[in-house]
Amino acid sequence: MPDGRVSTEEAVLAAHAGDAWFAASLPEAVVFPESAEEVSALLKFASEKGVPVTPRGAGRGYVGGCVPARGGIAVSLMRMNRILEINREDGVAVAQPGVITGDLQDAVLAQGLFYPPDPASLRECSLGGNVATNAGGPRCLKYGVTRHYILGLQVVLMDGTIVRVGGRTHKNKMGLDLIGMFVGSEGLLGVVTEITVRLLPAPPASATLAASFAEATGAAAAVQAVLAHGFLPAAMEVADHFTLEAARAHLGADKVPPGNAHVILELDGQPASVRGEAASLAELLRKVGALTVKTATTPAESDAIWGLRRAFSGSLRATGLTKLNEDVTVPRSRLVDLFVLGGALQAKYGFPVACFGHAGDGNIHVNIMVDPNEPDTTTRMEAALDELFDHVVAWGGAISGEHGVGLAKKRWWLKAAPAELRRLTAMVKSALDPQSLLNPGKFV
Amino acid sequence: MPDGRVSTEEAVLAAHAGDAWFAASLPEAVVFPESAEEVSALLKFASEKGVPVTPRGAGRGYVGGCVPARGGIAVSLMRMNRILEINREDGVAVAQPGVITGDLQDAVLAQGLFYPPDPASLRECSLGGNVATNAGGPRCLKYGVTRHYILGLQVVLMDGTIVRVGGRTHKNKMGLDLIGMFVGSEGLLGVVTEITVRLLPAPPASATLAASFAEATGAAAAVQAVLAHGFLPAAMEVADHFTLEAARAHLGADKVPPGNAHVILELDGQPASVRGEAASLAELLRKVGALTVKTATTPAESDAIWGLRRAFSGSLRATGLTKLNEDVTVPRSRLVDLFVLGGALQAKYGFPVACFGHAGDGNIHVNIMVDPNEPDTTTRMEAALDELFDHVVAWGGAISGEHGVGLAKKRWWLKAAPAELRRLTAMVKSALDPQSLLNPGKFV
Numbered sequence: 074m075p076d077g078r079v080s081t082e083e084a085v086l087a088a089h090a091g092d093a094w095f096a097a098s099l100p101e102a103v104v105f106p107e108s109a110e111e112v113s114a115l116l117k118f119a120s121e122k123g124v125p126v127t128p129r130g131a132g133r134g135y136v137g138g139c140v141p142a143r144g145g146i147a148v149s150l151m152r153m154n155r156i157l158e159i160n161r162e163d164g165v166a167v168a169q170p171g172v173i174t175g176d177l178q179d180a181v182l183a184q185g186l187f188y189p190p191d192p193a194s195l196r197e198c199s200l201g202g203n204v205a206t207n208a209g210g211p212r213c214l215k216y217g218v219t220r221h222y223i224l225g226l227q228v229v230l231m232d233g234t235i236v237r238v239g240g241r242t243h244k245n246k247m248g249l250d251l252i253g254m255f256v257g258s259e260g261l262l263g264v265v266t267e268i269t270v271r272l273l274p275a276p277p278a279s280a281t282l283a284a285s286f287a288e289a290t291g292a293a294a295a296v297q298a299v300l301a302h303g304f305l306p307a308a309m310e311v312a313d314h315f316t317l318e319a320a321r322a323h324l325g326a327d328k329v330p331p332g333n334a335h336v337i338l339e340l341d342g343q344p345a346s347v348r349g350e351a352a353s354l355a356e357l358l359r360k361v362g363a364l365t366v367k368t369a370t371t372p373a374e375s376d377a378i379w380g381l382r383r384a385f386s387g388s389l390r391a392t393g394l395t396k397l398n399e400d401v402t403v404p405r406s407r408l409v410d411l412f413v414l415g416g417a418l419q420a421k422y423g424f425p426v427a428c429f430g431h432a433g434d435g436n437i438h439v440n441i442m443v444d445p446n447e448p449d450t451t452t453r454m455e456a457a458l459d460e461l462f463d464h465v466v467a468w469g470g471a472i473s474g475e476h477g478v479g480l481a482k483k484r485w486w487l488k489a490a491p492a493e494l495r496r497l498t499a500m501v502k503s504a505l506d507p508q509s510l511l512n513p514g515k516f517v
Numbered sequence: 518m519p520d521g522r523v524s525t526e527e528a529v530l531a532a533h534a535g536d537a538w539f540a541a542s543l544p545e546a547v548v549f550p551e552s553a554e555e556v557s558a559l560l561k562f563a564s565e566k567g568v569p570v571t572p573r574g575a576g577r578g579y580v581g582g583c584v585p586a587r588g589g590i591a592v593s594l595m596r597m598n599r600i601l602e603i604n605r606e607d608g609v610a611v612a613q614p615g616v617i618t619g620d621l622q623d624a625v626l627a628q629g630l631f632y633p634p635d636p637a638s639l640r641e642c643s644l645g646g647n648v649a650t651n652a653g654g655p656r657c658l659k660y661g662v663t664r665h666y667i668l669g670l671q672v673v674l675m676d677g678t679i680v681r682v683g684g685r686t687h688k689n690k691m692g693l694d695l696i697g698m699f700v701g702s703e704g705l706l707g708v709v710t711e712i713t714v715r716l717l718p719a720p721p722a723s724a725t726l727a728a729s730f731a732e733a734t735g736a737a738a739a740v741q742a743v744l745a746h747g748f749l750p751a752a753m754e755v756a757d758h759f760t761l762e763a764a765r766a767h768l769g770a771d772k773v774p775p776g777n778a779h780v781i782l783e784l785d786g787q788p789a790s791v792r793g794e795a796a797s798l799a800e801l802l803r804k805v806g807a808l809t810v811k812t813a814t815t816p817a818e819s820d821a822i823w824g825l826r827r828a829f830s831g832s833l834r835a836t837g838l839t840k841l842n843e844d845v846t847v848p849r850s851r852l853v854d855l856f857v858l859g860g861a862l863q864a865k866y867g868f869p870v871a872c873f874g875h876a877g878d879g880n881i882h883v884n885i886m887v888d889p890n891e892p893d894t895t896t897r898m899e900a901a902l903d904e905l906f907d908h909v910v911a912w913g914g915a916i917s918g919e920h921g922v923g924l925a926k927k928r929w930w931l932k933a934a935p936a937e938l939r940r941l942t943a944m945v946k947s948a949l950d951p952q953s954l955l956n957p958g959k960f961v
Contacts, residue, residue, distance in 0.1 A: 162741060162850035163879075185745060207690055218688065220697070221665055236937040242846040243878035244662065244918040246651055246701060248934060248960060249942055253664070253697025257690055277747040297606060301629060303721040303787065343747065343797065346790030353787065402686040406606035434687035435607075474688040490692060493680040497949075498693055504948035505941075516692060 074111065079104050089147040092134040093194075095395075096480050100127065100147035107152050109227055109235050109266040116264065117233030119146060119510055126231075127512045128260040130170060130202030133194045135398055136479030138206065138259045142514030150201045153266065156180055164272045165224065165241050170201025170265050174208075177270075186272040189216035192475070193383075204265050207257030209475035211308035211339070214433030216273075218475070220256045225269035228255055228262075231506045241269050254501070259477050260512040262505045276341035279307070280351040281375040283337050284363040285330035289313055289412040291362050292334035296408065296432045298361045299338065304354065308339040309433035313412045315419065316385050316427040316440075323388035329381065332364045334412075336432065337382055339375075385429050386440075392425065394442035399458065401465045402436040402474035411437055414464050422457040436474035462488065478516040486516045518555065523548050533591040536578040537638075539839075540924050544571065544591035551596050553671055553679050553710035560708065561677030563590060563954055570675075571956045572704040574614060574646030577638045579842055580923030582650065582703045586958030592708065594645050600624055601711070608716045609668065609685050614645025614709050618652075621714075630716040633660035636919070637827075648709050651701030653919035655752035655783070658877030660717075662919070664700045669713035672699055672706075675950045685713050698945070703921050704956040706949045720785035723751070724795040725819040727781050728807040729774035733757055733856040735806050736778035740852065740876045742805045743782065748798065752783040753877035757856045759863065760829050760871040760884075767832035773825065776808045778856075780876065781826055783819075829873050830884075836869065838886035843902065845909045846880040846918035855881055858908050866901040880918035906932065922960040930960045 080086075080103045091097035106112045119126045125145030132139060141147045154171035161184050168177055175195040178188050191210035192198055198208070204226070209218045225239035238251040255262055286292045292311050299309065312320075314333035321329045329335075338354060340347050348370065355366045369375040389396050403411050412428055418441070419426040430438040439461060443454050462472050462485040472482050472489045490498070495517070502509070502517045524530075524547045535541030550556045563570045569589030576583060585591045598615035605628050612621055619639040622632050635654035636642055642652070648670070653662045669683035682695040699706055730736045736755050743753065758777035765773045773779075782798060784791050792814065799810045813819040833840050847855050856872055862885070863870040869886040883905060887898050906916050906929040916926050916933045934942070939961070946953070946961045 160848075160850070161745075163848040164744070165848065185747075207694065209688055209690075213688060217661065217665060220694065221661060230941070234937050234940070236941050237935070238938065238941070240915055241848055241913045242880075242915045242918070243849070244653055244657060244846045244875070244880040245915040246653075246844075246917045246919050246921050247915045248922060248930065248938070249705075249945060250651065250664065250697045250701050251938075251941060251945070253694045253700075254945070256697075257694050261693075274744045274747045274749055276749075300608070300718045301605075303629070303718045305718055305720075342786075342790070343794055345793045346786070349789045349793075350787055400690075402688045404604075404607040404609065404685055405687070406604070431688070436686075436688040469685045471684055471686045471689040471691045473690045474686070475690050477690050478692060486692065491681070493678050494682065494692070494695075496678070497674070497680050497682070497695060500948045501693060501695070501698070501945065504944045 074104065074114065078106060078111065089129065089149060091140050092132045092137060094135055094137040094481050096137040096140050098140050098142050098144065100141040101144050103147045103149060105149050105152045109229055112229040112264050112266055113233045113235050115148065116229055116231055120232055120508065123508060123510065125510050125513050128264045130199030130205065131173065131197055133198040134202060134206060134479065135476040136481035138477050138479030140480055142480065148264065151199065159184055161186060163241060164243065165269060166272055167267065167269045168200055169267060170199060172200045174198055174200050174203055181272050182275055185275050187275040188222065188270060188272055190219045190222060200268055201265050204256050204268060205258065205260050206475065206477040209436065211310055211431055213431065214309055215305050215307045220253060222271045223252055223256050223268060224271050226252055226255055226265050227267035229264045229266055231511050239269065243271055259479065259515060261502055261515060261517060262511065278344035278347040279339060279341040279375065280347045281337065281339050281369040281378045282351060282354055282358065283330065283335065283367045283378045284358040285332040285365045286334040286336065286363055287332050289334045290409050292336050293408040295336055295358055295361050295363065298357060299354065302357060304350065306338045307341045308337065310337040310382060310430065311335065311432035312385060312429035313415060313427065315415060315425060316429045319392065319427055320381065320385055320388040323391045324384060330365050337378055389427055389440055389442060392442055394425065395445050397441040397443060399439045399441065399461060400436060400474045400476045401439055401461065401470055401472060402434065403465060403468050403470040405435045407468045407470065408432060408435065410468065414461065415439060418457050418460060422453050424457060480515065483516050518548065518558065522550060522555065533573065533593060535584050536576045536581060538579055538581040538925050540581040540584050542584050542586050542588065544585040545588050547591045547593060549593050549596045553673055556673040556708050556710055557677045557679050559592065560673055560675055564676055564952065567952060567954065569954050569957050572708045574643035574649065575617065575641055577642040577646060578650060578923065579920040580925035582921050582923030582959065584924055586924065595643065597710065603628055605630060607685060608687065609713060610716055611711065611713045612644055613711060614643060616644045618642055618644050618647055625716055626719055629719050631719040632666065632714060632716055634663045634666060644712055645709050648700050648712060649702065649704050650919065650921040653880065655754055655875055657875065658753055659749050659751045664697060666715045667696055667700050667712060668715050670696055670699055670709050671711035673708045673710055675955050687715055703923065703959060705946055705959060705961060706955065722788035722791040723783060723785040723819065724791045725781065725783050725813040725822045726795060726798055726802065727774065727779065727811045727822045728802040729776040729809045730778040730780065730807055731776050733778045734853050736780050737852040739780055739802055739805050739807065742801060743798065746801060748794065750782045750877065751785045752781065754781040754826055754874065755779065755876035756829060756873035757859060757871065759859065759869060760873045763836065763871055764825065764829060764832040767835040768828060774809050781822055833871055833884055833886060836886055838869065839889050841885040841887060843883045843885065843905060844880060844918045844920045845883055845905065845914055845916060847909060847912050847914040849879045851912045851914065852876060852879065854912065858905065859883060862901050862904060866897050868901060924959065927960050
């Protein structure tokens with residue numbers, strides 16, 4: 074390793090011990106490679122010495138996915154942060170994993186292009202981290218998740234092999250889908266050192282609608298009605314009674330629309346189409362019982378609506394409690410059941426529970442608000458989470474829609490994944506990392 | 518196996534020896550399982566006895582992907598042909614692999630839902646075959662390939678294990694993307710026995726535009742202009758000079774628009790939006806130099822435009838020659854280069870070469886028309902294909918966009934995939950099928 078790539082300073086180790094979740098575990102060294110060749114040399118060394126290696130991007134994950142649970146080497150990809158190419162004719166960008174997702178979006182937008190994945194942390198998270206977690210966001214309803222935009226990867230395997238999978242074409246059926254195998258693999262199968270993404274034409278116009286409803290059932294019915302009329306909005310977000318109450322307490326009741334449920338819709342496309350569809354949707358929302366409907370067609374108006382959405386997390390944090398953000402996904406028909414369950418958990422365990430998120434694809438963030446200083450918090454919290462995940466699994470849902478399993482959901486992965494699935498997962502893992510040195514201690 | 522599941526009749530063996538490509542190899546037996554449990558028993562038996570097993574759907578593939586190259590057992594999934602569920606609220610359908618893709622589309626459309634993947638053979642091919650090849654079609658530009666619509670699979674592994682991967686939620690980040698690993702794996706990793714697909718709201722309206730251009734450069738410029746104006750049509754198809762000439766010879770010159778290149782655009786969405794956007798696009802196409810522009814807004818008019826597109830293959834076959842349909846994909850900026858190459862190959866090797874296909878994602882079917890009765894056809898053909906694939910690889914393209922590798926492209930897979938990629942592919946294959954009994958003799 075060239076000079077300046079390795080640190081064992083206490084502060085550096087501490088800064089690379091965890092992510093946005095609470096668990097942390099100190100690495101013995103942090104390495105900051107600046108090329109695929111350096112990553113290769115590092116992994117070869119680690120393989121020979123049997124040293125655990127935990128790759129990480131910007132450390133903005135929510136599940137402790139990059140916690141070096143068995144110590145060893147933490148590999149920060151954040152110095153590999155160059156956008157290598159933006160090609161308008163091909164609809165392609167090539168970037169290193171340390172590029173901040175929002176910076177890539179801005180850079181391609183400046184050329185009239187669009188990179189749709191929009192995790193909430195897009196101003197802080199890295200593209201490599203997005204690949205590791207197959208990151209989502211509100212726009213997934215229409216545009217899909219990170220996987221759908223990754224055309225090619227350069228990956229370093231644990232034995233040091235540098236391999237390119239996929240390419241730069243928008244369609245590719247050459248061999249197995251090894252891109253899919255790496256995207257979302259949470260650093261368990263290899264270290265991604267270069268990413269080629271698919272870009273769409275930037276939609277020239279957008280509009281945002283906000284509607285409030287007396288009850289969650291009304292909001293869920295509105296979601297179904299929008300789809301039944303053949304609309305596929307870019308985003309369709311919902312917030313429940315508990316979330317709105319927290320926002321009222323924090324921001325003032327006048328800043329939050331009336332009712333016990335709130336829906337945000339985003340449309341994008343050609344200007345005249347967006348205008349017309351926004352008007353039709355507003356009418357439809359009123360017809361299915363919305364108490365209020367607001368349509369925003371300028372960026373400032375849209376930003377005000379999304380601003381309320383973004384303030385939900387802050388409102389919850391303003392309670393002084395610790396927010397356990399469980400990104401469960403349920404079949405769309407179970408939205409109301411999930412809200413009802415949130416209320417039942419609140420009543421039973423005494424924690425405030427707030428549900429909001431991506432209604433269109435059933436990916437609802439269930440936020441259980443706990444006070445870690447209370448003596449029996451851990452026991453009650455685990456019981457509440459057990460009950461939540463048991464329901465989600467019984468409904469045919471998924472314990473994670475976009476954050477991943479990491480350490481946070483390891484316990485429930487064991488419940489949600491039958492033995493055959495866990496064994497198949499282990500077969501793939503051990504084929505690529507037979508010593509289990511890459512990000513060890515996680516769900517496989 | 519229950520009675521009636523196994524056949525060794527000569528005619529049955531012959532009917533399961535190949536697909537729509539020319540190569541064939543007789544299996545020793547054909548098995549027609551009717552449940553996952555029967556598939557499991559069969560694979561367990563084959564594993565114990567070391568017998569090759571080649572799964573197959575409707576046998577409509579173009580690359581000999583389901584040819585039982587090493588004999589053994591051909592497994593037809595065509596008796597597992599039930600649609601098990603269509604759930605409108607969840608936006609989900611569950612089907613067995615033997616369901617004909619077009620039948621699934623019709624059944625969901627009757628409930629206002631939309632299954633976008635549209636391989637040209639959709640009236641004959643099976644959903645299981647589509648999963649095996651990650652099938653595409655014209656609509657991939659806007660809607661993506663089969664992979665993007667598969668939420669869950671039931672798969673039988675070679676050791677007989679029945680495992681479920683994914684589920685029925687539209688977003689799912691639970692563990693590794695094992696769905697992606699199986700989709701497009703050409704029957705090399707497991708046998709798919711149940712498929713859960715994501716459904717979209719059916720777009721209530723559509724429109725089709727056809728434009729002719731003096732030269733291919735004009736058509737390619739039009740494709741770029743459409744995208745540069747922020748349009749993302751459902752489909753954007755192109756045909757070259759050679760294709761149009763064949764159609765003129767076969768259908769009569771008056772049935773084919775003037776010029777040496779032809780573009781078809783499809784729009785879908787809300788009725789007023791589609792109308793407005795079709796008018797804008799027609800204007801844009803004229804502005805960038807279209808000789809003629811036709812806009813179809815009724816199903817009959819649209820069908821007439823697509824009818825010409827569908828007639829291209831027949832026109833080429835009407836020459837009496839054998840059509841080698843190579844579904845290469847090039848970066849979008851290389852469209853004109855590919856057409857020029859087609860002309861150069863025609864001049865050099867004396868075969869008619871016709872290029873048409875999915876311009877929006879660079880997936881162009883290069884049809885080399887050969888007369889197998891001429892003595893030196895094989896040598897010349899292989900030389901022409903070598904030259905084609907060499908260029909495609911040098912341009913950063915892919916040797917297959919939607920048909921797969923199978924037997925037909927095995928020779929060029931070895932050229933296009935570097936040793937590291939082939940080794941990684943083999944690592945995954947041998948983890949799941951250590952005796953290499955599943956669809957052996959193919960690209961891995």
